[in-house]
Amino acid sequence: MESRVDDKLLQSEKDDGEELKGRILSESTKLWRVAGPAILARISLYGMFVVTQAFIGHIGETELAAYALVQTILLGFSNGILFGMASALETLCGQAFGARQYHMMGIYMQRSWIVILATAVLILPLNIFATPILKFLGQDKEIAEAAGKIALWFIPITFYDLFNTTMQMFLQAQLKNFIIAWLAGISFPLHMILSWTLVDKLNLGVAGAMGSMVLATWLPISGLFLYVFGGWCPQTWRGFSKSAFSELWPMVKLSVSSGVMICLEMWYNSVLILVAGYMKNATIAISAFSICLNITTWELMIPLGFLSAASVRVANELGRGDAKAAKFAIKVVSGTSLSIGVVFFVLFLALGNVISYAFSSSIEVAKEVSSLSILLSFSVLLNSIQPVLTGVSLGAGWQSIVAYVNIGCYYVIGIPSGIFLCYCTSLDVKGIWIGMICGVAVQTLVLIGITGRTDWNLQVEKASARLNRWLLPDACESYDNRSNA
Template identity: 45%
Template structure:
């Protein structure tokens, strides 16, 4: 071929010199000039991506399943119990989850790029700064749990559902503070490609949660109190196990104990954390608003249950693609921090193709199982029929959401959180929700119309992110990563562990 498939960029003096005029110890990937070479590079990148993605996917699915399985157990109590747990899980806890995950994702940019630049000592400091900010945010969010019932009433939720969901929210306050400690540790470990230990801990927590739920809900008949106790214990098990792993010396150079530096530069760090939170919260809250608005439709108890069951599977699918999100975020941030922009760009291409294909599999499976999917979640045949009626818009949502989290991961790895926050605001809240409200209420299309309008917003956001990613100058992004590293971490000479001892970012995921 006369033109390379993936050409070398020109950032810096010769395209290779990135940090302080010194050549990085690993050159950027070779130009791809043939289909055969492309296939070989794609196979190698595929192996690296799956080495990161599989444990991250399992961790995300297992942790999401803690709340989802609680909904399954609650669904076999009463329909009202299912509604209460679903609303708390997706609205109250969903709001907190989005804020905590979003603010914690600032570490994906900072820790990932610092790790790529071999400034390992800053990772532990970044994590502790994030703890300070997230635990403070937990205190700010606490009134939402305490006053959940009047908040849900304000948004028009059914009275019986609002009262019971508010009571369950009070039981779930310990979970809120576990979020504040968990997500910074996850991003700290992900940046170092230590994803297998996270998967082992998540697996143990899932087994513990199933046993506790069976014992407390089924055997002892404690109902929602037992459900809350099981869920809180399982989340705190995750937090304590991850901290034990870190504190026992498993992250040499990255964790040097507690430091006063955690309280420095909190203003700048908070601004980046808020931008990250706004970006992800606007995504998480989008479908949360769908649940709230659906509660205002006719036959609210059946409709909310049907939407909750669909969103339960949607949450599992999103957790799969949050695994891809984590993998691409690590790859992009590590490679940009190491001054390898074309390697970052190639990773984006491969992971997007993989996730799109898996999205098609989800789409096909849901359409094939449309009439039986709801059976494990409820004994009510009306709810089963309502789920079947939603399946088309639901299946297309799953398809679009196979690509969108990957593109969000690219944004986090590159540090574009503020830009994507504006995109999410426009697509979801200026276009999607108003359009869904128009379809559902004035045009009387019910829950299908509500979800259809929301689907338009998701599609628009995905298209915009694809265009931005394709038009990005990745050489410039590598230079900006260098600037960010210098701003937050100082000179690379301050590292506490050598690159030979720790290995390069790409080698760690190979």
């Protein structure tokens, strides 16, 4: 009798295990449908910045430092605002798709374009007056002069990023972001070939490197416009609508909340680069620090792919009304991203002494980068989980809460710690990096606590209330109903 009971228990445990494996496999399939193309697209598109830095770095140390200042501070500032505001679409489109309010997704994207385009025009002077701004901030005069010329090349790249980000969020919410990966996969090798031709063969210097990036970045945007407007999204894109100009104020408020949340993260590195610019040997410090940041940021494109997946999966399930599925999706995406992060942690520990030579021929810069390799590896490990939690926040619509978390962790803990360790100890650039890690670590722990204690049934109710408040009648359905009547 006892033997039969034991057999039943074992069979029950086996069935539970098989069921769990099936659920994990099913969720992983949904996860990678979003994360796979998102990762490939982000690696390719950010890789263009890395390739450009590599070509400019071999032109000269001053040019490398100038490019680093513009990309990290000015572009980081403007794109932080624009990308952050566009992140409101991750909440709205993801939840609308889950609730089958497909016609609203195109309207949400048009509203986002109106709000973000107006913002982009307002912040355009940052690029136009880059040299006096950087001089005012106390940066080296020679570097600031070179940065002013490079900043003008970043104007079309800023507008490219605006459209690329919004359309990517629109497409990934409906599991159609494979087109983004294909287009990015074409533009990346094109940029490498163009850069080699214009810089190495035609000796066009910085203008050749930046011109190549402008051409290569706008290629995928042209393809995305053709895909969306050409009829490949029939349910979610019904053409331009007057409804895009209604309910703009709620869109502005959600966009600003998203913008503040993301900006505070993206500006964190910019502030630290600015701090590095005040050191005695600013050219070496900025160059080394920016190389490390570009390496970690390029690798960060993988966790950012999982950020997109976490946002889409959580938003879809909340829009669908399934709290348990949302919680399970968070567990699967977190475990997957962390596992990949551990692999890169080991890889960067092993390659830390040689990786800098891809970006600069300077032995001094290479030594500085090598000394930061251990900290770089720990940053990679932390970055494997923190973006996923940010994606969960976007999917659930917690932008305002996370904005306050970011202020405390980054600007009350991280930056003051980095400044203190840099200038009050002998750690120099290492001190800045340690401060950065402290801020990210605290933020990660806080977000884990918030996610773990969340009432997900309540989040389902909030998502439903938000969608119903903004819902407009579907013109096609209204026409069908009148016809049937």
